[in-house]
Every structure is written in C-alpha cells, then in structure tokens.
Amino acid sequence: DPLLVGIAPEGFFHEVVLEDLQPGAHYTYTITSASEQRTGHFMAPPAYDDSFSFLVFGDSRTGHDAHREVIDGILAYMDTRETPALMINTGDMTMTGGSEEEWGLFFEIESPLLSDIPLLPTFGNHDFILGRTYFEALFKAPPTNESGSDRYYSADIGDVHVAVLDLSS
Numbered sequence: 001d002p003l004l005v006g007i008a009p010e011g012f013f014h015e016v017v018l019e020d021l022q023p024g025a026h027y028t029y030t031i032t033s034a035s036e037q038r039t040g041h042f043m044a045p046p047a048y049d050d051s052f053s054f055l056v057f058g059d060s061r062t063g064h065d066a067h068r069e070v071i072d073g074i075l076a077y078m079d080t081r082e083t084p085a086l087m088i089n090t091g092d093m094t095m096t097g098g099s100e101e102e103w104g105l106f107f108e109i110e111s112p113l114l115s116d117i118p119l120l121p122t123f124g125n126h127d128f129i130l131g132r133t134y135f136e137a138l139f140k141a142p143p144t145n146e147s148g149s150d151r152y153y154s155a156d157i158g159d160v161h162v163a164v165l166d167l168s169s
Contacts, residue, residue: 015140021045022044023047023050024043024045024046024047024052025044026041026042026043026044027041027042027043028040028041029041040115041083041115041116043083043085045086045158046085046158047158048158049158049159050158052085053081053082053084053085054086055084055087055088055117056087056088056090057070057087057090058088058089058090058091058093058122058124059090059092060092060109061094061095061126062095071109071112071113074113083116083117084117085117085157086157087113087120088119088120088164089120089122090122091121091123091124091126091127092124092125092126092127093124094127095126096126097126097127097128097134097135098134099134103134120142120162121139121164122164123135123151123166125167135150135151141153141164142155149166151166152164
C-alpha cells in the first residue's frame with residue numbers, strides 16, 4: 001500500500017553508534033565525504049544528578065518562515081547559555097511525509113541545530129501521509145530502545161525519562 005509504505009529514499013544512509021561517552025562531556029566530530037567536510041559538536045547525555053537544558057518543539061510542517069524564526073531564536077538563546085543536551089521534536093516535521101523535498105527543507109532549516117544537538121524525533125500524523133518510509137530511513141531510535149520501533153521508544157537522559165509515542169495509527 002503506497003500510502004503506508006511510500007517510496008524508499010535514494011542515496012546512502014549511515015548510522016554510527018557511539019559508545020563509552022563520558023557523561024556531560026563535550027565532543028567534536030568531523031564528517032568527510034568526497035565533496036565536503038563538516039564539523040560539529042555535541043554534549044554526551046549528562047550524569048544522573050547533573051542539571052541540563054533541553055528543547056521541545058514541533059509542528060513545523062507548513063510554517064517554514066515561523067520554523068526559521070524558532071530556530072533563529074534558539075540559536076540566539078544558545079549564544080548566551082549552554083548548548084541544550086538534546087531536542088525533542090513533537091512531530092509533524094513535514095506536511096507530507098512521503099515528500100523528499102519537504103524533508104530536505106526541514107533539514108535545511110534545522111541544520112544549524114542538528115550538527116550540535118542530538119534529536120529525539122516523534123512520528124506525527126503528517127509525517128505519515130504518503131508513506132512513513134522517509135521517517136524510518138532518516139531517524140533511528142536510541143540504541144537502548146527495547147520497543148523494536150523507531151516510531152515509539154523511550155530513553156533516559158540524565159534523570160529525565162523521555163517517552164516518544166506514535167499516536168498516528
């Protein structure tokens with residue numbers, strides 16, 4: 001059923017598992033391809049009793065100008081404070097989940113954050129329209145996930161337990 005499965009995205013997708021990170025430590029990484037090189041930074045999940053900040057936002061599917069304003073506001077905030085340990089997107093990242101163009105726009109807008117802040121995505125009902133294949137190809141649940149799904153999972157980040165649910169079906 002193309003409404004459920006969608007068309008598999010083309011290209012290469014790479015997954016890297018990072019192990020033995022020190023809680024709250026800051027890391028720098030570099031990704032190199034044949035045509036470019038990008039460097040980013042991130043903070044490993046904090047220790048249980050450490051304080052940290054995180055971002056929660058979503059439903060950016062059609063408001064691209066507002067989405068850019070939200071990201072710009074977060075970047076301005078980060079200029080005066082520590083980088084958040086993670087961000088949770090509450091879903092509906094695209095209007096039509098089977099649109100490669102819409103996913104490209106989502107990543108273009110969020111790229112200043114995604115290079116430095118780990119994302120825990122939530123599968124929204126609009127991310128499902130015309131196929132969930134892109135979502136499932138682009139995002140993977142945390143390695144501690146026991147649900148067997150990338151659309152619902154939970155994770156412990158410091159002393160915060162995050163539960164991400166797929167309520168679209």
